[in-house]
Amino acid sequence: MTFFKRYLLPRIIQYLVVIFIGTTVVFVVPRLMPTDPIQQTIERVTMQGTYIDPDAVEELKETLKELYGLKGTLFEQYAIFWKRLFRGDFGPSFAQFPTPVMELISISLPWTTILLLLTTLLSWVIGNILGGLAGYFSHYRWARILEGIAMFIRPIPYYIVALGLLILFAFIFPIFPVVGGASIGSEFKLSWNLIIDIIEHAFLPALSLIIVGTSTWFITMRLIVSNIVTEDYVSYAQSGGVSNKEIVFHYVIRNGLLPQITGLALSLGQIFSGALITEQVFSYPGIGTLLYRSISTGDYNLMMGITILSIIGIATGVLIIDIVYPLFDPRIRYE
Amino acid sequence: MGQEIKLLDIKNLVKVFTIGSGFVKSRITAVDNVSFDLESGRSEIFTLAGESGSGKTTLARIILGFIEPTSGKILYKGKNITEIKGRKEEMWFMREVQPIFQNPFETFNPLKKVDSYLYETVVNYGIANKREDINSAIDEALNLVGISFQEIQGRYPHEFSGGQLQRISIARALITKPSLLIADEPVSMVDASLKMSICNLFKDLKEKQKVNVIYITHDLATSYYVSDRIAIMFRGTIVEIGPVEKILIDPKHPYTKILRDSVPEPDPEKRWKEKIKLSSFEEREFLSIGCKFADRCPYVMDICKKEAPNDIILDGVTVKCHLYSS
Amino acid sequence: MSVLKVKDLKSYYISEVFGIKRTVRAVDGVYMEINRDEVFGIAGESGCGKSTLIKTLLGMIKPPLTIVDGEIYYDFGDKKFNILSLNPDESRKIRWEYISYIPQSSMSVLNPVRRIRDTFKSFLGAHKKFEKDELEGLVKEHLSALGLPTEVLNAYPHQLSGGMRQRVTIALASILKPKVILADEPSTALDVVVQRGVIQLLRNIQEEQKNIIIIVTHDMGIHANICDRIAIMYAGKIIEEARTDEIFKHPLHPYTTYLIGSLPKIGDKSYRVSAPGSPPPLSNLPNGCSFHPRCPYVMEKCKKEFPSLLNVEDEHRVACFLVNKEDDNGARD
Amino acid sequence: MFSTIKTLFKYNKKFAFGFTVISILVFLAILSFFSPYDPKVWNLTPRDLPPSIQHPLGTTSMGQDVFWLATYAIKNSLFLSIISMFISRIIAIAVGLVAGYKGGSLDRILMTLNDSFVIIPLLPILILIASVLKGGLNIVNLGILLGFFGWAWDARVIRSQILSLREREFTYTARLSGMKTSSIILKEYLPFIVPLIMATAMNNMLWAIGMEVTLAILGLSSLEIPTLGTMIHWSVNSQSLLLGIWWWILTPVIICIFLFISLYMLSVSISEFLDPRSRLKRIEVMKE
Amino acid sequence: FTQVAPQIPRNETIIVDILGGRVVNPKRFNSWVIGVSSGTDSGIQQLMLEPLWCVEYAKGRVLNVLAKEPPIYNKDFTQMTVKLREGIYWSDGVEFTADDVIFTVETLKNKPGMSYNTEFNMYVDKISKTGKYTVIFDLKQPNSRFHTYFLDRWGACRFMPKHIFEKVEDPLKFDFYPPISLGPYVLKDVDPAGYWRLWERRKDWNRTAVGKMYGMPKPKYVLFIYYGAPEKKAMAQIKHELDMCDLTMESFRAVLQQNQYARGYRKDFPWVVNIDPCITGITLNNAVSPFNIKDVRWALTLAIDIVDTIGIAFDGAATMGALLIPPTPAYLRWYYRPMETWLKNFALDIEVDGKPFKPYDTNAPYRLAEYCKKRGYTVPPESQIKNVFGYGWWKYAPEVATKLLERQGFKKGADGKWLLPDGKPWKITITTGTNPAHPQYRNGFAVAQQWRKFGIDVEVKTSETAGTEGTYGKYEAITTWPAQEPWGGHPDLYRTFSAWRSKYVKPVGEAAIGAAGYISRWSDKKLDGIIDDMEKTAWDDPNLTKLGIEGLKILVEEMPSIPTFGYPGVVGWDEYYWTNYPGAENSYQQPYHHWPNFKFMLPYLKSTGRK
Numbered sequence A: 001m002t003f004f005k006r007y008l009l010p011r012i013i014q015y016l017v018v019i020f021i022g023t024t025v026v027f028v029v030p031r032l033m034p035t036d037p038i039q040q041t042i043e044r045v046t047m048q049g050t051y052i053d054p055d056a057v058e059e060l061k062e063t064l065k066e067l068y069g070l071k072g073t074l075f076e077q078y079a080i081f082w083k084r085l086f087r088g089d090f091g092p093s094f095a096q097f098p099t100p101v102m103e104l105i106s107i108s109l110p111w112t113t114i115l116l117l118l119t120t121l122l123s124w125v126i127g128n129i130l131g132g133l134a135g136y137f138s139h140y141r142w143a144r145i146l147e148g149i150a151m152f153i154r155p156i157p158y159y160i161v162a163l164g165l166l167i168l169f170a171f172i173f174p175i176f177p178v179v180g181g182a183s184i185g186s187e188f189k190l191s192w193n194l195i196i197d198i199i200e201h202a203f204l205p206a207l208s209l210i211i212v213g214t215s216t217w218f219i220t221m222r223l224i225v226s227n228i229v230t231e232d233y234v235s236y237a238q239s240g241g242v243s244n245k246e247i248v249f250h251y252v253i254r255n256g257l258l259p260q261i262t263g264l265a266l267s268l269g270q271i272f273s274g275a276l277i278t279e280q281v282f283s284y285p286g287i288g289t290l291l292y293r294s295i296s297t298g299d300y301n302l303m304m305g306i307t308i309l310s311i312i313g314i315a316t317g318v319l320i321i322d323i324v325y326p327l328f329d330p331r332i333r334y335e
Numbered sequence B: 001m002g003q004e005i006k007l008l009d010i011k012n013l014v015k016v017f018t019i020g021s022g023f024v025k026s027r028i029t030a031v032d033n034v035s036f037d038l039e040s041g042r043s044e045i046f047t048l049a050g051e052s053g054s055g056k057t058t059l060a061r062i063i064l065g066f067i068e069p070t071s072g073k074i075l076y077k078g079k080n081i082t083e084i085k086g087r088k089e090e091m092w093f094m095r096e097v098q099p100i101f102q103n104p105f106e107t108f109n110p111l112k113k114v115d116s117y118l119y120e121t122v123v124n125y126g127i128a129n130k131r132e133d134i135n136s137a138i139d140e141a142l143n144l145v146g147i148s149f150q151e152i153q154g155r156y157p158h159e160f161s162g163g164q165l166q167r168i169s170i171a172r173a174l175i176t177k178p179s180l181l182i183a184d185e186p187v188s189m190v191d192a193s194l195k196m197s198i199c200n201l202f203k204d205l206k207e208k209q210k211v212n213v214i215y216i217t218h219d220l221a222t223s224y225y226v227s228d229r230i231a232i233m234f235r236g237t238i239v240e241i242g243p244v245e246k247i248l249i250d251p252k253h254p255y256t257k258i259l260r261d262s263v264p265e266p267d268p269e270k271r272w273k274e275k276i277k278l279s280s281f282e283e284r285e286f287l288s289i290g291c292k293f294a295d296r297c298p299y300v301m302d303i304c305k306k307e308a309p310n311d312i313i314l315d316g317v318t319v320k321c322h323l324y325s326s
Numbered sequence C: 001m002s003v004l005k006v007k008d009l010k011s012y013y014i015s016e017v018f019g020i021k022r023t024v025r026a027v028d029g030v031y032m033e034i035n036r037d038e039v040f041g042i043a044g045e046s047g048c049g050k051s052t053l054i055k056t057l058l059g060m061i062k063p064p065l066t067i068v069d070g071e072i073y074y075d076f077g078d079k080k081f082n083i084l085s086l087n088p089d090e091s092r093k094i095r096w097e098y099i100s101y102i103p104q105s106s107m108s109v110l111n112p113v114r115r116i117r118d119t120f121k122s123f124l125g126a127h128k129k130f131e132k133d134e135l136e137g138l139v140k141e142h143l144s145a146l147g148l149p150t151e152v153l154n155a156y157p158h159q160l161s162g163g164m165r166q167r168v169t170i171a172l173a174s175i176l177k178p179k180v181i182l183a184d185e186p187s188t189a190l191d192v193v194v195q196r197g198v199i200q201l202l203r204n205i206q207e208e209q210k211n212i213i214i215i216v217t218h219d220m221g222i223h224a225n226i227c228d229r230i231a232i233m234y235a236g237k238i239i240e241e242a243r244t245d246e247i248f249k250h251p252l253h254p255y256t257t258y259l260i261g262s263l264p265k266i267g268d269k270s271y272r273v274s275a276p277g278s279p280p281p282l283s284n285l286p287n288g289c290s291f292h293p294r295c296p297y298v299m300e301k302c303k304k305e306f307p308s309l310l311n312v313e314d315e316h317r318v319a320c321f322l323v324n325k326e327d328d329n330g331a332r333d
Numbered sequence D: 001m002f003s004t005i006k007t008l009f010k011y012n013k014k015f016a017f018g019f020t021v022i023s024i025l026v027f028l029a030i031l032s033f034f035s036p037y038d039p040k041v042w043n044l045t046p047r048d049l050p051p052s053i054q055h056p057l058g059t060t061s062m063g064q065d066v067f068w069l070a071t072y073a074i075k076n077s078l079f080l081s082i083i084s085m086f087i088s089r090i091i092a093i094a095v096g097l098v099a100g101y102k103g104g105s106l107d108r109i110l111m112t113l114n115d116s117f118v119i120i121p122l123l124p125i126l127i128l129i130a131s132v133l134k135g136g137l138n139i140v141n142l143g144i145l146l147g148f149f150g151w152a153w154d155a156r157v158i159r160s161q162i163l164s165l166r167e168r169e170f171t172y173t174a175r176l177s178g179m180k181t182s183s184i185i186l187k188e189y190l191p192f193i194v195p196l197i198m199a200t201a202m203n204n205m206l207w208a209i210g211m212e213v214t215l216a217i218l219g220l221s222s223l224e225i226p227t228l229g230t231m232i233h234w235s236v237n238s239q240s241l242l243l244g245i246w247w248w249i250l251t252p253v254i255i256c257i258f259l260f261i262s263l264y265m266l267s268v269s270i271s272e273f274l275d276p277r278s279r280l281k282r283i284e285v286m287k288e
Numbered sequence E: 001f002t003q004v005a006p007q008i009p010r011n012e013t014i015i016v017d018i019l020g021g022r023v024v025n026p027k028r029f030n031s032w033v034i035g036v037s038s039g040t041d042s043g044i045q046q047l048m049l050e051p052l053w054c055v056e057y058a059k060g061r062v063l064n065v066l067a068k069e070p071p072i073y074n075k076d077f078t079q080m081t082v083k084l085r086e087g088i089y090w091s092d093g094v095e096f097t098a099d100d101v102i103f104t105v106e107t108l109k110n111k112p113g114m115s116y117n118t119e120f121n122m123y124v125d126k127i128s129k130t131g132k133y134t135v136i137f138d139l140k141q142p143n144s145r146f147h148t149y150f151l152d153r154w155g156a157c158r159f160m161p162k163h164i165f166e167k168v169e170d171p172l173k174f175d176f177y178p179p180i181s182l183g184p185y186v187l188k189d190v191d192p193a194g195y196w197r198l199w200e201r202r203k204d205w206n207r208t209a210v211g212k213m214y215g216m217p218k219p220k221y222v223l224f225i226y227y228g229a230p231e232k233k234a235m236a237q238i239k240h241e242l243d244m245c246d247l248t249m250e251s252f253r254a255v256l257q258q259n260q261y262a263r264g265y266r267k268d269f270p271w272v273v274n275i276d277p278c279i280t281g282i283t284l285n286n287a288v289s290p291f292n293i294k295d296v297r298w299a300l301t302l303a304i305d306i307v308d309t310i311g312i313a314f315d316g317a318a319t320m321g322a323l324l325i326p327p328t329p330a331y332l333r334w335y336y337r338p339m340e341t342w343l344k345n346f347a348l349d350i351e352v353d354g355k356p357f358k359p360y361d362t363n364a365p366y367r368l369a370e371y372c373k374k375r376g377y378t379v380p381p382e383s384q385i386k387n388v389f390g391y392g393w394w395k396y397a398p399e400v401a402t403k404l405l406e407r408q409g410f411k412k413g414a415d416g417k418w419l420l421p422d423g424k425p426w427k428i429t430i431t432t433g434t435n436p437a438h439p440q441y442r443n444g445f446a447v448a449q450q451w452r453k454f455g456i457d458v459e460v461k462t463s464e465t466a467g468t469e470g471t472y473g474k475y476e477a478i479t480t481w482p483a484q485e486p487w488g489g490h491p492d493l494y495r496t497f498s499a500w501r502s503k504y505v506k507p508v509g510e511a512a513i514g515a516a517g518y519i520s521r522w523s524d525k526k527l528d529g530i531i532d533d534m535e536k537t538a539w540d541d542p543n544l545t546k547l548g549i550e551g552l553k554i555l556v557e558e559m560p561s562i563p564t565f566g567y568p569g570v571v572g573w574d575e576y577y578w579t580n581y582p583g584a585e586n587s588y589q590q591p592y593h594h595w596p597n598f599k600f601m602l603p604y605l606k607s608t609g610r611k
């Protein structure tokens, strides 16, 4: 009870405040942009070659304003926005009017979240374990080689890594497909074939994310571990003849993970805003492209839907980590 | 009202820390209704001793104004120190009361030359502002602790031994000519032989500079050697207070007795005979309502577990124990 | 018969920081011989190389610590070896079964994120295979023998008081009944009452298991209380070594005299003189006897040569030209 | 200063490597001022030439000399990252120091702000702002923008360092020596967090360069200004990978790698050098 | 043999690229909502829905598709009669009749938010039928071009099946999935992630307009797929996994290099489609100083070396156009050729060497051919040069440009850079989009260089929101289309000219009515008059061309925006499975798979028989 009042409640209030600020920012910033969704719609119509009678344009604009809910002052719109948000409704997409934003998101979201969830976790685990090993056994040649590889991969722009993989494994050695999340004609019923097919399509995007993610976590972990190995408890365990395996995993990596946990929470939260470049390079269905497109088409509702989801995701991730952190670090108390 | 103003007058001081541990929150009364005073006009060395965690450091930090007491009053030269506000009053108080810390290596920023602290102190307190005046003020303070300015000039903390650093730390504190030094375990980190030289220094300062010292220690032998009065703390309360000769030669309180007996005598013929019982879960004792020592007391009586004992004055010594209450 | 024999041991900290070389001669020519069933104390000012000596005796040599010279022979009857010539695997096996170690500060030596139980498991598991419940039983039994509640097994280090943590490290060091326990200041930073408990504990263990305890502390009271023999170290060397009562009664080296003489006693307020000056840095020792700058009896010879540790009388050895008047530089075994 | 570099150079391989590479890169950046080609003009050389004596790194499909283009790219990317680094460091240090030392409600407000910055998804916001600034994202603007977004995490780290320094006894000594808050922060704490600042500064530079590359790849930065990002953008869009014009794409990528590794090495070695522990050792030794 | 998917043999399938990218809302086929594209170009407009008429610009004509014949207007253009083709059926077997047309127009008219809602409310008074196949529109006000709402030119009012939509409560929200089709193909499968849509030929293909017009479309399946960025399309085409696609010049080169079966619109240099009915160029903001000065606009034009521009932008592979209409064969025939003499004699009111300066340069295409030769390309024979590279452009005459500017008070500073009349440095920002494959984008960079060379400080600003900046007039020069596109297959220029009608000019800061043309915020009294005349002229009146020429003359004199070259469409065709694409040598149809006309191409394709 006191835990709730003294710790959880203020923390949750802060959580809500942070989300409120973030949401308000994403509400306001697009409205400061020069793009106007009505204008964008009209441009879309005319740029494609459809001829709108110039005399009809003004009326058309009014109609669209009405339909898109963009009438009224900024503040009125803001009030309506919150009212809708509480019902879990982000409103209709403009570019895909009148399809609800939620529906569009739900088409793309599963693809990205599963891909990113798995790759984020995997690269975190692999990166930290390898980083821990390389940090502890830093005098061995293999540790140096690993470090060299990570140092080499880390700075390559992700786009290049991804494109390189794609060209290598989908083009020069056509092992993996070039496009999409599943094969043409797949039936979306749960079956082995479908799962294998989906894995096959997700393999390269996942690999690229894992390679880059792993090397990033590796480098940070390597640095953290170089400090941990000088800790007294490590030398004490060594003096006690504790096996290297035990020391690496239960002493070095275990303690080194603590600072990495918050980082994990942040990157897990980010899976809701997608991985734009991965999606673009591998033509992988996902929320990143959707977000990017919503920005360029001035689709406020869609853009806000996705960013708010992402803000809530990150904030919740951090909140959960804050609450469960004592499980990982018994020294931390709620204070 | 005609009453003489004391140098330091502590009345019913209480400090409660709240620590929420997991789902349970606990309160620790680190300082529990402590009262004592130091007379002005004479200088003395006053020892605060007791087991670890009994609130000595907390008490010292309250007196120094680093933490706020939960309740109670501390009057320094008649001024309530919790009401000190503004830089001017603060500077006055810091000029009067200076601390000496336990770990001489931590007292100074290891990345800075030690003389910079002496210099800062002189300048900030407006003791001198011309270069040569500053130097002579520093030199003067250092002379009191038996070090010359040349010895320390331009050197970093790591270039000194613990004893030297502790002396420099004392010298720095003495620059403002304080009336009260609060020394929290000033010798626990230095070598056996240096320990005595610092104790001798305290004695010296008391006599020559008329400085009062609150000397906090575990080491009863040195406290016997340097101090005039001693207060024994146990779990936040002072269980026994009085002249050091009386208390350490003939302890009244059962805890003082155990404490006294646990001091290893540097004499192979006086090895410990009987065994003592160590408590395993100390927290429990904080929560009990009666005498906090009751769990470990060899003379425990029924009343001890129900009622907290009151102060009893006995032969110039004030003691908190039911054994003497009749 | 001697179990441990140390010959001319020199272990230095040799480091190079950004081009600046530095050698700290932390242990600089130490000879030692310790017999079965003996509590051997090492005293000396802080920074004189006590911990380094202990680490070397354990064979924990990690850069920058370097063994420059010397041998450390252990003779356990069934096993004889020079610990400095073992390979890492062998020395890992020796530890805890034959030689164990109680570190100087218990604050930071326990893994903060593991329960005490797991620490026991990993220390013991590394040396012996245990049946599922055997280990737990053994640990519980040992803990209660040491007066520790079994609840500590479920606790994390930070939940224990300093005294309990120190007792845990003692329990860890003694549970496999090693032949030698190296205790590096096992009771500093403890409350006097707790310290007393811990020292008693060590003594009990020694009485029960009949092992050698080498205990380092600069609290002479502790030495007086527990040790059979005491060595006094100064600047990386042993300068005096004798039976406990002998040292306290007849200290011979000027430094030892100061040390013993300056010890305060309750009930005695007479003025104590302490050794003037402060100990020299080990990386830059004066020529000759390292104590000579502080010695009131300094002679010309002291500034040039180092006196060797010689027998003065039965089991009392001193390194001082005041005592060892005759020039005896004979080799020793 | 110079002797410090000399010492580091002589005794730290990482520094020697990082410093050499960075010096070469800086030299190349300076070389851009003497370039015979205007980077904004196309068709100045024949197109798609492989490396040769005349064009040491070949030419692009737009008829530019890759080597000279790269000198501009290095200059601009470094410049951008330095702007970003300075701005974000100023904010991070100010917020971290103030929040850490002052504590209380100021700390809470600053940290809530900080958290909000941490959780806002950066890329979309950058893309948004890139369009608010109407694509006029020249090097300076982009640097300022990135600087403005790159401080939150580091401010947190600095704050926690200050929190632990605040508990150290020398803080009290300083206070009792009559030092004011500002001088305690500047004189007592800053020396401790300098290595941290150095390390995060290098990291921020790398992050800024990476962000620029991402924005450029998306076509959102000013593509006429040669930077590592725009070089990659143009070469990728001109299909240099498929057409086998490897010299064009590889140049910025390899520069990125070298820049990263050298900055990383510099950061590691300089923080090692400035690290209180190693500084103490040196102080100790040099005096003896 | 290869399969595209289970039971879909590769050799019976043609795989084409979706130009618009991934379909965000893949299971939505309702394309009657204003401004919404749920993958219209992934089969909906090509294979599923049919217009009444369709523009065909390869030959320059209008095809009757669902309509049996061109529209019939009454005298004052207040009534339009449409005769429908008979025997056309929806893919579910229901016949397409006048009822579907009437239902569609009424539904759109009654529901705000649906496309053509505003227009139909403005014009349609009553819609009725006389018999099953004749529809009569009674108009509220005269409109000689009312039928163009049903004329497909990438977008037209197409019809909804009455028998489906009449049961729907809200036609806005209805997804129309699975859709039924009026075209020769019907949807077979769709990617839930939106990357592809697979269509199958209708068994009753002969009951569709296409079938009746050209016979059976050859591929049994059409797969519309979006592979992603150009390099991926190229990779797919190299692997024979993409038969027709829209590429960038460089990715096309990569395809040619690695796929021996690949070809472009032309089999040889310059490969590109030069019959695209769009002209590229630089739109100038005539509402902003100094672009409101005619001399400045002309100076900027003469400061451009078109050969260098095309060289930089497309390495020579484009057709230059001096007029604000596309230089496609049809427009060359209708306007460029008839105007050639006038153009040659046209002079600016400035004298060079004592003679009025005649800016038209007939030599430019030959210079461009020279450039291409130098680049190592095989250039078409002399006779073909005008068709391939264009008829001519404006002279590269910086010295005349200098004179024009100096006449307006501009000066050159000490550093050789131009200063505005008020002495401030002249700095032009060219705004462009972010797609580097687009000619817009390349034009921006190429022209920037020309002007820089001329001594103006130019900055190119790429912007996601270039379109919006144009609409609000917040730009100086922008590379979006410089003029409203004409019909493409009909000489009427009403559509192009009306963007410059004075009543539509909006001040800076206020949104222009449309994009191309409108945003240049220029107008001219004489042109207004011509537009008024056009309104009163029937669609098939030969006078329309005369009016067009008069209008174009005004545009040349005033140069409100600068045309550069026709949109060079880069299409890659893989002849591994299919041949007989409508290439330059056999231009039987427009060549784009993303245009509605794609369906007319399908009956001509030939299978190679490769498995």
Ligand SMILES: Nc1ncnc2c1ncn2[C@@H]1O[C@H](COP(=O)(O)OP(=O)(O)OP(=O)(O)O)[C@@H](O)[C@H]1O
Pocket (backbone or CB within 6 Å): B017, B018, B019, B028, B029, B030, B051, B052, B053, B054, B055, B056, B057, B058, B059
């Ligand atoms: N800031 C704090 N928050 C919570 N509890 C505290 C705090 N400071 C001290 N305590 C608790 O208050 C009690 C008294 O601590 P204090 O440091 O005053 O003891 P001490 O007598 O100085 O001990 P030692 O001899 O070990 O220095 C201890 O139980 C300690 O854990």
Ligand SMILES: Nc1ncnc2c1ncn2[C@@H]1O[C@H](COP(=O)(O)OP(=O)(O)OP(=O)(O)O)[C@@H](O)[C@H]1O
Pocket (backbone or CB within 6 Å): C013, C015, C024, C026, C045, C046, C047, C048, C049, C050, C051, C052, C053, C064, C065, C104, C218, C282
């Ligand atoms: N890792 C190290 N590198 C360099 N010098 C060291 C290192 N560890 C210890 N030293 C130095 O070696 C000397 C001996 O250290 P040691 O820890 O053995 O002393 P000690 O007698 O145990 O002191 P204490 O009583 O403080 O524990 C000291 O001067 C110390 O500064």
Ligand SMILES: [Mg+2]
Pocket (backbone or CB within 6 Å): B056, B057, B058, B184
């Ligand atoms: Mg304390």
Ligand SMILES: [Mg+2]
Pocket (backbone or CB within 6 Å): C050, C051, C052, C104, C184, C185
């Ligand atoms: Mg030690």
